[in-house]
Structures are given as C-alpha cells and as structure tokens.
Amino acid sequence: MQAVSPISSRFDRRPRIRRQRLAGRWRERLRLPDGRELILRPIEPADASALQHGFGLLTPEEIRMRFLHPMKAMPESMARRLANPDPKREFALVAAEPLPPGQALIGAVVRASIDASGEGAEFAILVARLLARQGLGRLLMQRLLHWARAKRLRRVYGDVLEENQAMLALARSLGFQLRHPPCEPGLIRVELELGPARARS
Ligand SMILES: CC(C)(COP(=O)(O)OP(=O)(O)OC[C@H]1O[C@@H](n2cnc3c(N)ncnc32)[C@H](O)[C@@H]1OP(=O)(O)O)[C@@H](O)C(=O)NCCC(=O)NCCS
Numbered sequence: 747m748q749a750v751s752p753i754s755s756r757f758d759r760r761p762r763i764r765r766q767r768l769a770g771r772w773r774e775r776l777r778l779p780d781g782r783e784l785i786l787r788p789i790e791p792a793d794a795s796a797l798q799h800g801f802g803l804l805t806p807e808e809i810r811m812r813f814l815h816p817m818k819a820m821p822e823s824m825a826r827r828l829a830n831p832d833p834k835r836e837f838a839l840v841a842a843e844p845l846p847p848g849q850a851l852i853g854a855v856v857r858a859s860i861d862a863s864g865e866g867a868e869f870a871i872l873v874a875r876l877l878a879r880q881g882l883g884r885l886l887m888q889r890l891l892h893w894a895r896a897k898r899l900r901r902v903y904g905d906v907l908e909e910n911q912a913m914l915a916l917a918r919s920l921g922f923q924l925r926h927p928p929c930e931p932g933l934i935r936v937e938l939e940l941g942p943a944r945a946r947s
Pocket residue numbers: 808811812869870871872873874877878879880881882883884885904905906910911912913915916919
C-alpha cells in the first residue's frame with residue numbers, strides 16, 4: 747500500500763485570517779486564527795484617545811521597534827496628528843475592536859506618508875504583541891502596498907532596527923530589499939520598488 751504523507755506536509759494548513767469586505771473603502775471584518783474579531787478600517791480623528799491609551803500598553807521594546815527610540819508617553823498633540831492623516835499624502839489603517847471609533851481599542855496600525863520627492867512613501871507599522879504572529883502584519887503591509895500602487899508611487903520604504911528580526915523577515919518575504927544606510931548605524935532601510943498596480947486579494 748502506498749504510504750500516506752501527513753496532510754501538513756502537502757498543504758499549508760496554517761490557520762489564516764478570515765476576511766469579509768464591508769461597505770466603505772478599506773473596510774473589512776477580520777477573524778483572526780485565535781478567534782478574535784477586528785475591523786480593519788481607515789483611522790479616524792476619534793481614534794486619537796485610543797492611540798494614546800494603546801501606547802501606554804506597549805512594552806519599551808515595542809516602542810523602540812516602532813519609533814526607533816524610547817518614548818515614555820504619546821503626547822496628545824501627536825495622537826491627534828496621527829489620527830488625522832492628510833488624505834492627499836498619508837494613509838493609515840487600524841485593526842480595531844468592532845466598536846465605534848472613540849470606544850474601540852486599537853490593536854494594530856499601519857501608516858505611510860508620501861515624501862518630498864512625491865515618488866516614494868515611508869511606512870511604519872505596529873501590531874500589538876497580543877495579536878502578533880497571526881498574519882495581521884502581513885495583511886496590513888499588503889493593504890499599504892495596494893494604496894501605494896494606486897497612488898502610482900515608485901517605492902515604499904522604512905527604517906528598521908537591525909535587531910528587529912520580525913520586521914526584517916516580514917519585509918523580506920514581501921520582496922523588500924534591505925540595506926544599511928550610510929551614517930545610520932543600527933538601522934536597516936527596507937525598500938520595495940513597486941511594479942504596476944494589481945487587483946487587491
Ligand atoms: C513586525 C510586526 C509588524 C509583525 O507583525 P505580525 O502580525 O506578528 O506579523 P505576521 O503574523 O503577519 O507575520 C508575517 C511574517 O513576519 C515574520 N515574523 C513575524 N514575527 C516574527 C518573529 N517574532 N520572528 C521572526 N519572524 C517573524 C515572519 O516572516 C512572518 O511570516 P510567517 O508567519 O509566514 O513565518 C510586529 O511584530 C510588530 O508590530 N513589531 C513591533 C513594531 C515594529 O517592529 N514595527 C516595524 C518598524 S516600522
């Protein structure tokens with residue numbers, strides 16, 4: 747009789763995020779592999795207080811990975827600015843509790859800002875550790891790249907601490923090139939040259 751190979755060796759059986767499109771641009775209902783339900787949506791001004799509150803729940807390590815330097819708190823002015831992206835130049839999505847903005851806790855944020863050249867955008871991303879390793883970081887980066895392609899940008903890039911293996915692995919798996927910028931010890935610039943726009947998956 748022919749040996750039967752375990753299913754896991756023939757197919758990728760890892761649980762994936764289940765997604766349902768909602769009315770409105772960039773809006774989706776997500777069910778994570780751990781069963782948590784989140785709404786993926788553009789950030790809104792009312793999210794400023796949740797950003798500030800969420801910052802208080804981050805570890806010093808998460809703060810350093812995201813902001814590249816230690817910070818004790820997020821000033822209100824910064825939270826307000828981050829929750830009010832300029833629609834012409836900036837993009838920011840959150841994965842939040844399925845509650846109205848202002849009440850919903852925010853579990854993950856991806857953002858990008860078109861630079862002075864007008865041809866590239868710098869990104870930043872944060873997925874709270876409670877939600878990590880379930881595919882949310884990859885999904886947020888894919889949505890960001892879709893936005894960048896729709897804006898006909900030529901590149902997307904970000905600066906990552908060289909010990910940030912999680913972000914470097916994620917960037918590499920999305921096709922980003924990694925290089926050490928001159929005069930920036932400890933940082934790696936990850937950069938993706940964008941091809942022509944494709945349909946969103
Ligand atoms: C980096 C980060 C966004 C990843 O988010 P995530 O939701 O955990 O990522 P995903 O579950 O989508 O994983 C995508 C890939 O990232 C890599 N990855 C994620 N976490 C990893 C870890 N702890 N170690 C190694 N690789 C990791 C893997 O390649 C993974 O693919 P795989 O699951 O097929 O192996 C998250 O860890 C984070 O927010 N870190 C703190 C802030 C930060 O570092 N921001 C980046 C600077 S802007």
